[in-house]
Amino acid sequence: MNDLSDGDDYDYDDYDDHMSEDGGSSDGDEYAFDSQGPSSSRQAQYQVFSEAELRERQQQALSAVTSVLSIDENDAARLLRKYKWDPNQANEEWFMNADSIRKEVGLSDHRAPPTRSKTAVCSICFDSHKAGSMCAAACGHLYCKNCWRSYAETAVNEGPSCLDLRCPTVGCGAAVTQGVLDEVLDKAHRTKYDRYALRSMVEDSRRLTWCPSPDCQHAIENLTDSGAVAIDVVCKCSHAFCFSCHEEAHRPVDCATVKRWLIKNSAESENLNWILAHTKQCPQCKRPIEKNQGCMHMTCSQCRHEFCWLCQGAWADHGERTGGFYACNRYESAQRAGEHDEEMFKREQARNALERYMHYYQRWAENDASRKTSRKAAQETLPEQLSQLSEWTATPTSQLNFISEAWDQVVDCRRILKWTYTYGYYTFGAVSDGTGDKDVAKDVLAQHQEFFEFNQGQAEGYLEKLHSMAEKNLGEFRETLIGLTDVTRTHFRKLVEELEKGLSVMLNDYMVAPASMEPEAPAPAITGDLKGEKSLTKPRTAGGKRTRATAKTEREAAPPAQARGGSPRAAAHDRARGQASDLEAQAGFWQCSSCTLANHDFSATACEVCETPRPAH
Amino acid sequence: MAAQLPRRILKETQRLLSEPAPGISASPADDNARHFNVIIFGPDSSPYEGGSFKLELFLPEDYPMAAPKVRFLTKIYHPNIDKLGRICLDILKDKWSPALQIRTVLLSIQALLSAPNPDDPLAENVAKHWKDNEQEAVATAKEWTRMYASQA
Ligand SMILES: [Zn+2]
Ligand SMILES: [Zn+2]
Ligand SMILES: [Zn+2]
Ligand SMILES: [Zn+2]
Ligand SMILES: [Zn+2]
Ligand SMILES: [Zn+2]
Ligand SMILES: [Zn+2]
Numbered sequence: 001m002n003d004l005s006d007g008d009d010y011d012y013d014d015y016d017d018h019m020s021e022d023g024g025s026s027d028g029d030e031y032a033f034d035s036q037g038p039s040s041s042r043q044a045q046y047q048v049f050s051e052a053e054l055r056e057r058q059q060q061a062l063s064a065v066t067s068v069l070s071i072d073e074n075d076a077a078r079l080l081r082k083y084k085w086d087p088n089q090a091n092e093e094w095f096m097n098a099d100s101i102r103k104e105v106g107l108s109d110h111r112a113p114p115t116r117s118k119t120a121v122c123s124i125c126f127d128s129h130k131a132g133s134m135c136a137a138a139c140g141h142l143y144c145k146n147c148w149r150s151y152a153e154t155a156v157n158e159g160p161s162c163l164d165l166r167c168p169t170v171g172c173g174a175a176v177t178q179g180v181l182d183e184v185l186d187k188a189h190r191t192k193y194d195r196y197a198l199r200s201m202v203e204d205s206r207r208l209t210w211c212p213s214p215d216c217q218h219a220i221e222n223l224t225d226s227g228a229v230a231i232d233v234v235c236k237c238s239h240a241f242c243f244s245c246h247e248e249a250h251r252p253v254d255c256a257t258v259k260r261w262l263i264k265n266s267a268e269s270e271n272l273n274w275i276l277a278h279t280k281q282c283p284q285c286k287r288p289i290e291k292n293q294g295c296m297h298m299t300c301s302q303c304r305h306e307f308c309w310l311c312q313g314a315w316a317d318h319g320e321r322t323g324g325f326y327a328c329n330r331y332e333s334a335q336r337a338g339e340h341d342e343e344m345f346k347r348e349q350a351r352n353a354l355e356r357y358m359h360y361y362q363r364w365a366e367n368d369a370s371r372k373t374s375r376k377a378a379q380e381t382l383p384e385q386l387s388q389l390s391e392w393t394a395t396p397t398s399q400l401n402f403i404s405e406a407w408d409q410v411v412d413c414r415r416i417l418k419w420t421y422t423y424g425y426y427t428f429g430a431v432s433d434g435t436g437d438k439d440v441a442k443d444v445l446a447q448h449q450e451f452f453e454f455n456q457g458q459a460e461g462y463l464e465k466l467h468s469m470a471e472k473n474l475g476e477f478r479e480t481l482i483g484l485t486d487v488t489r490t491h492f493r494k495l496v497e498e499l500e501k502g503l504s505v506m507l508n509d510y511m512v513a514p515a516s517m518e519p520e521a522p523a524p525a526i527t528g529d530l531k532g533e534k535s536l537t538k539p540r541t542a543g544g545k546r547t548r549a550t551a552k553t554e555r556e557a558a559p560p561a562q563a564r565g566g567s568p569r570a571a572a573h574d575r576a577r578g579q580a581s582d583l584e585a586q587a588g589f590w591q592c593s594s595c596t597l598a599n600h601d602f603s604a605t606a607c608e609v610c611e612t613p614r615p616a617h
Numbered sequence: 618m619a620a621q622l623p624r625r626i627l628k629e630t631q632r633l634l635s636e637p638a639p640g641i642s643a644s645p646a647d648d649n650a651r652h653f654n655v656i657i658f659g660p661d662s663s664p665y666e667g668g669s670f671k672l673e674l675f676l677p678e679d680y681p682m683a684a685p686k687v688r689f690l691t692k693i694y695h696p697n698i699d700k701l702g703r704i705c706l707d708i709l710k711d712k713w714s715p716a717l718q719i720r721t722v723l724l725s726i727q728a729l730l731s732a733p734n735p736d737d738p739l740a741e742n743v744a745k746h747w748k749d750n751e752q753e754a755v756a757t758a759k760e761w762t763r764m765y766a767s768q769a
Pocket of ligand 2: 139167169172
């Protein structure tokens, strides 16, 4: 039994089975999850179809049926609609139950005896016509062409139900055939009819969906067999959305949580607007400030105070320079201890609940706003800047791709980061105010939270660096920017993957990994001056249930972990250091934490420009 | 002069007048050949027996591609007919076919009087009454027939 279960039902391990390199299908754009793709779409296999490609695909499906069964395309389309455009199923079912299916979709196979007489009365217009100038569906009920035309056009004008047009004879129900439609529909109506048919293919099949972006005509096919889990896809129009719920892409959070969160936000919007409107001022000079760039590093235009937009703390306290990691993602409950009467306690609780929600909402909203600004910058001002830069530096724009890539990464990561705050809000409620997941013991949850915030903070820290560099130094620090883009992407990819795996699994992995398995992270590497290190001795796990993770660590008596009291953050830190080194090795340089220069000398102990000591690792 | 009436409408009108369906009378208005004054007699052994119900029937421009519009003018207590006299009948909506005619529509309405269908209600409260206490609902229907649909 696993008492660390966090209730995550999704089996993401399944993903690996579908990540084969060859997608099988030939048309459309296949996203093959190479390491250059946006970090959030890497695990979904999908294809984007233009309208022309959809038609081709439709034709293939029709051919797959008409080549096996002796029916025309119009009838094949009816059959496919019944079986959600799955040709194999359509064919199989037909072989099993041809008669009842024929009846249901109106494909009668016995014809009415041909009229002997030379003329017949059309029972719609009541006129008599030459039998040769009338037509009929497979049932043989004759109507004149004019009446057929009005009948079919009226149906097409009424909407997609025209795809199931039947013989007008009361009680007949025979499907109107391709031949009749070809004979009577003019070009405009035929086009409309075909468009409905195409739409029905996308709307009926489980694996296809339209891009929800207004005016976009593309459809996405999901190639993963993933059921109802969140699947981030990016359309050719660049809109990133969840295949399952059509909201904006939101991994690592599941669809139900997103819905819940959005409903909560709209319910709280009045409170929020007031608070947000009244809390933004420079923490030093208290003058109102306006944020017009996307990065969270603020400089007050009045007093030049540098601070963090999120936590309002001095920027000097942020980042690796001070030996700490990025920490303004962390929620510390302001709850005061002490004697309260019942009424006071309730009020206090309500206040805390709102404050807690505010913390997460604000970060969610800030990252969302930042994502939008960045996206706008990347789409609108960047191309101009790039062509200027290309002119000034006599560099072909193709070689400046790394700048666009950095920006794409920023936009992508802002979105992921935003959703991790929703994740945090719903996952750790019990730690501070008793809401949220009550099935997990509070101390375990607190441990999870600490661990989550550590990882989120790491990723966020890199993103902030990348973002501010992309905003400031166009092209100046090519390698640094490329390196940072890579490192940030990796951090976010890991964050998404690990949150989806579940925190307990993630934490367990870190705790049990023996130090010897990490070539780049020798045990004594942790320096004492790391911000947050002090809190590691806080007995957050003491007194409660002993977690499996801690127990295991102790049993294995791995000295580095035990020496620091088995805190998950310490273990994670060891691990993260190792990862950072790996990343540096991959990138081919280590980055100065002060001036951000890419240093290529791995034996150096200090930055070659500013001489800031290289962080221990 | 009004647009020429399609031959189909002329023929239908002729036939309605020359061979009326039993219990149904329909004749075009003097000023508008697409507008019919209709009387349906309450079918025997239905709560509407003895009543004569006035309806109006209108053939829209795109008739017979579109269904005729029919409405009760006489008040009637029936789960598929609402206060405004509108009728819930499939062939007047999605089951309409141009191969149907005025005559078939009116016969269907007559049949609806014989067999009310409270499971597909238009008048919710009447339908509920019908389901909860059919005897009482039928009594009300008879009462209404006597009050509103008797030729005085
Ligand atoms: Zn005709
Ligand atoms: Zn037929
Ligand atoms: Zn799109
Ligand atoms: Zn979703
Ligand atoms: Zn200031
Ligand atoms: Zn901060
Ligand atoms: Zn430096």
